[in-house]
Amino acid sequence: MNSLYYQKRLSRNIGDKFFTSLSVICALIAILPLIFLVTYILIKGGSQITPELFALEPNPPGDDLDAGGINPALIGTLIITTIASIIAIPVGVGGGIYLAEYSKGGAFSRFIRFGVNVLAGVPSIIAGVFIYALIVSTKILFGSMYSGLAGGMALSILMLPTVIKTTDEGLKLVPNELRYASLGVGASMYTTILKVTLPSAFRSIATGVVLGIARAAGETAPLIFTALFSYYYITGFGDLFYEMGSLAVLIYNFALEPYDAQNKLAWAASFILVLSILSVNIFSRILAAFTEKTKRV
Amino acid sequence: MEEKLTLFKNRKRFGIEKNIDIIFKNTALVLSSFVAIILLGIILVVFFQSFESFSRYGLKFLVTSEWNPVKDEYGAFTAIYGTLVTSFLSLLITIPLGVGTAIFITEDFVPKVFREIIGSFVELLAAIPSVVLGLWAIFVMEPFFRAFFVFLHNFFGWIPLFSTEPTGRNSLLAILILVVMLLPIVTSIARDSLNQVPKKLRNAAYGIGASRWKTIFSVILPAALSGIMAGILLALGRAMGETMAVTMIIGNSNAFSWSLLSPGYTISSMLANQFGEADGSQVSSLFYAAFVLMILSLIVNIFAQWLVKKFSLKY
Numbered sequence: 001m002n003s004l005y006y007q008k009r010l011s012r013n014i015g016d017k018f019f020t021s022l023s024v025i026c027a028l029i030a031i032l033p034l035i036f037l038v039t040y041i042l043i044k045g046g047s048q049i050t051p052e053l054f055a056l057e058p059n060p061p062g063d064d065l066d067a068g069g070i071n072p073a074l075i076g077t078l079i080i081t082t083i084a085s086i087i088a089i090p091v092g093v094g095g096g097i098y099l100a101e102y103s104k105g106g107a108f109s110r111f112i113r114f115g116v117n118v119l120a121g122v123p124s125i126i127a128g129v130f131i132y133a134l135i136v137s138t139k140i141l142f143g144s145m146y147s148g149l150a151g152g153m154a155l156s157i158l159m160l161p162t163v164i165k166t167t168d169e170g171l172k173l174v175p176n177e178l179r180y181a182s183l184g185v186g187a188s189m190y191t192t193i194l195k196v197t198l199p200s201a202f203r204s205i206a207t208g209v210v211l212g213i214a215r216a217a218g219e220t221a222p223l224i225f226t227a228l229f230s231y232y233y234i235t236g237f238g239d240l241f242y243e244m245g246s247l248a249v250l251i252y253n254f255a256l257e258p259y260d261a262q263n264k265l266a267w268a269a270s271f272i273l274v275l276s277i278l279s280v281n282i283f284s285r286i287l288a289a290f291t292e293k294t295k296r297v
Numbered sequence: 298m299e300e301k302l303t304l305f306k307n308r309k310r311f312g313i314e315k316n317i318d319i320i321f322k323n324t325a326l327v328l329s330s331f332v333a334i335i336l337l338g339i340i341l342v343v344f345f346q347s348f349e350s351f352s353r354y355g356l357k358f359l360v361t362s363e364w365n366p367v368k369d370e371y372g373a374f375t376a377i378y379g380t381l382v383t384s385f386l387s388l389l390i391t392i393p394l395g396v397g398t399a400i401f402i403t404e405d406f407v408p409k410v411f412r413e414i415i416g417s418f419v420e421l422l423a424a425i426p427s428v429v430l431g432l433w434a435i436f437v438m439e440p441f442f443r444a445f446f447v448f449l450h451n452f453f454g455w456i457p458l459f460s461t462e463p464t465g466r467n468s469l470l471a472i473l474i475l476v477v478m479l480l481p482i483v484t485s486i487a488r489d490s491l492n493q494v495p496k497k498l499r500n501a502a503y504g505i506g507a508s509r510w511k512t513i514f515s516v517i518l519p520a521a522l523s524g525i526m527a528g529i530l531l532a533l534g535r536a537m538g539e540t541m542a543v544t545m546i547i548g549n550s551n552a553f554s555w556s557l558l559s560p561g562y563t564i565s566s567m568l569a570n571q572f573g574e575a576d577g578s579q580v581s582s583l584f585y586a587a588f589v590l591m592i593l594s595l596i597v598n599i600f601a602q603w604l605v606k607k608f609s610l611k612y
Contacts, residue, residue: 012508019510020406026397030480031415034422037433037477041425094328102322103329114602115332121531121598122339122591123538125565129587130339132572133346137580157335164332188314190321211424218426221540221565225572248428248541255432255545263436270429281424285417 038274045271048264058231058250058265067254067261070269073245075234076148077273080227080246081217083152088159089209096167096205101193113168120161127157128222136226141241148244151227155216162215166208170201207284214280218273220248229253247273340591347585349578358585362553364567366575371582373564375553377589380563383468383543384536387475392529394476395483400513402484403491416488423481431545434474439466439546442473446558461556466548468561474542479532486531490524491517523608530601534594540565564590 007013056069095112103109131154136145174197182192198205228243229250247269254266350358350371361372398419402412446463453459494517502512518525548560549570564586575583 012511016508016510019513023397023401023404024406026394027401027415030394030398030484031419033477034419034480037430037437038422038425040437041429041433091328091331094325095332096329098322098325098329102325109329112329112332115336117602118595118598119332119336121534121538121594121601122336123534123540123565123594125538125540125568126339126343126587126591126594129568129572129584130342133342133584134338157339160332160335164329188318190318193321215424218424218428220426220428221569224569228573248426251428251432252541252545255428255435266432270432274425274429277424277426278421281421 038278041267041270041274045267045269045274048268049271053265053268057233058245058254058262060231061254061257061259061262067259067265070247070250070265070272072230072233073247073250073269074272076227076230076245077217077247079234079240080148080151080155080223080244081213083149083240084155084159084216085209085213087153087156088163088212091156092160092163092209093167093205096164096171097193097198099164099168100171101189101197116161116164116168119157120165122157123221124158124219125221127154128224128226130154130157131222131226144241146226146228146243147241148227149240151223151244151246154222154226155219158219158222159212159216162212163209166212167201167205170204170208171197173204174201203287207288210280210284214277218248218277220246220252223249224252343584343588343591347581347588350581350585351588353578354582354585358582359589362551364551364582366579369578371579371585373567373582373586373589375551376562376564376567376586378553379468379547379561380537380565380590380593382557383471383475383547383561383563384533386557387472387479387536388529388533390472390476391479391483391532395480396487396525398480398484399487399491402488404509404513416485419481419484422477423485426541427478427539428541428545430474430477431542434470434542434546435466438473439470442470450558457555458557461554461559463558464560466546466560467558468547469557471543471547471561471563472557474546475536475539478539478542479536482532482535483525483528486528487521487525490521490528493524494520523604526608527601527605530597530604534597534601537563537597538565538590538594540569544569 053069054074055071057072058070059066059068099109099112103112131150135141135150135153136147139145141147141149178196178200179192182196183189187195223246227246227249230243230245234244251266251269251273254262254269257263354361354371358372359377360374362374363370363372364375365371398415402416443463446467446469449459450461450463498516498520499512502516507515543563544566547563547566549562549566550560551562551567552559554561568583568587568590571579572583
């Protein structure tokens with residue numbers, strides 16, 4: 001028998017075939033439910049979408065058939081995520097600038113980078129517990145307990161590590177020649193950072209930040225006892241200091257209701273949440289791939 | 298010439314510009330230290346809030362399972378056991394599936410386009426909010442698995458893990474939804490570390506006559522092991538802290554049972570359930586439980602970081 005030919009019966013070839021099919025099976029088991037999950041959410045949720053959904057308040061659960069809409073929750077999610085971004089982006093970008101531009105790899109910056117990774121691993125519900133102890137139970141915000149503002153703060157804790165990390169890594173990719181050139185023509189350090197390095201890292205930082213925001217928008221655990229939930233329209237600035245609904249908490253609350261109408265509302269809210277998060281993700285991926293190809297440096 | 302020289306001599310930084318520079322640097326410094334402040338703040342606040350309960354129950358809190366707000370008796374054993382069991386068992390299922398999928402994506406079984414589509418699809422799934430997964434688990438997964446659980450109980454009921462009659466939500470469902478959540482994490486990190494193994498190693502193994510899977514098992518997996526381990530630990534941390542999907546499907550019962558087919562509790566689901574309505578020493582006990590959860594996840598995370606630093610690939 002010619003040993004140069006592929007021999008099917010050889011134990012190593014049988015073993016190879018076996019493991020190959022095993023990994024194919026693994027991939028199938030892993031991927032099929034996931035595909036099923038996404039299509040199910042999109043179809044089941046998409047079929048509940050009506051114009052009134054965006055305009056009405058949710059009705060308190062009961063056995064009446066009309067559940068109303070999700071307007072307050074939708075607006076609430078936008079407000080809470082905005083508050084979180086207003087806190088986390090300046091702090092995160094500033095911190096990232098220090099790590100990438102000023103620090104010289106000493107003990108302090110190593111400790112901060114370590115802290116960023118640890119903070120990223122802190123369970124999201126702990127952020128809620130922390131803000132509850134610090135802000136909700138102490139009524140430190142003008143005597144209000146549960147509030148949209150507190151919810152935004154809890155979310156900002158979750159966003160912060162992402163923002164710092166992407167800023168730090170984005171700035172580190174900027175070639176040093178740019179910095180030397182800017183400093184060489186007499187620009188000061190802050191002009192260099194604000195006018196040269198930050199703008200050239202803008203896209204990668206923006207992508208990371210937007211992904212961070214999208215992730216925060218779907219977080220529920222930090223909100224259930226900081227922002228709580230509300231059935232009523234958000235009418236003015238003062239509502240920031242009261243309980244505020246959000247899509248995520250609406251899904252949680254209404255999924256556990258025994259009434260069909262509320263469950264349908266939860267599916268509709270999931271559809272909106274998943275669709276927006278997925279489209280932000282896909283869009284930033286395409287953008288990132290596009291920048292990769294057109295990068296000049 | 299003369300004029301130019303004087304210009305050059307007079308070209309000094311204005312005092313205000315210098316000050317702005319200093320202020321800018323220090324602002325950045327303060328902002329970066331916020332991370333440390335928040336982290337320490339979380340640890341201290343949770344610790345001090347749990348102090349009352351800690352001084353009353355001590356370490357007994359960790360091993361008793363009575364949780365009775367009426368009698369004011371608290372012990373978190375059921376929740377701690379639930380946290381550990383759900384996260385470890387879900388990881389046990391996820392590791393072979395995730396690493397197998399990662400190998401499938403990094404080998405050339407199918408054209409590159411398909412592999413990249415599968416890879417980015419898996420990554421996209423990590424972006425789905427856990428509360429949505431919980432909703433899906435309640436309305437799709439639970440009915441789907443009901444018959445299977447009855448079968449499991451009828452034939453393997455003699456094993457303590459399956460000894461109770463399945464009634465709706467239970468720990469096993471929580472484990473399964475955790476698998477769905479952890480798969481993207483383990484798969485994408487394992488894929489990245491497999492991709493980082495230099496091609497030279499693979500070619501060398503092929504060159505001396507190793508078959509494909511001999512190469513994978515003896516060369517590529519060992520070389521990528523530290524990265525995969527770190528990914529697994531990150532997933533473990535995530536599983537222990539995961540709240541929403543688990544809370545919605547685990548059944549939330551503090552009655553201790555060895556069986557996975559009975560409703561259970563995890564620390565995070567206990568917090569999510571009770572924190573809003575708790576008062577008195579129950580709040581302190583909940584903070585104690587939160588402190589335990591935090592320490593568990595801190596240990597896992599720090600260990601993961603140490604592992605990455607210590608064994609990161611050096612080629």
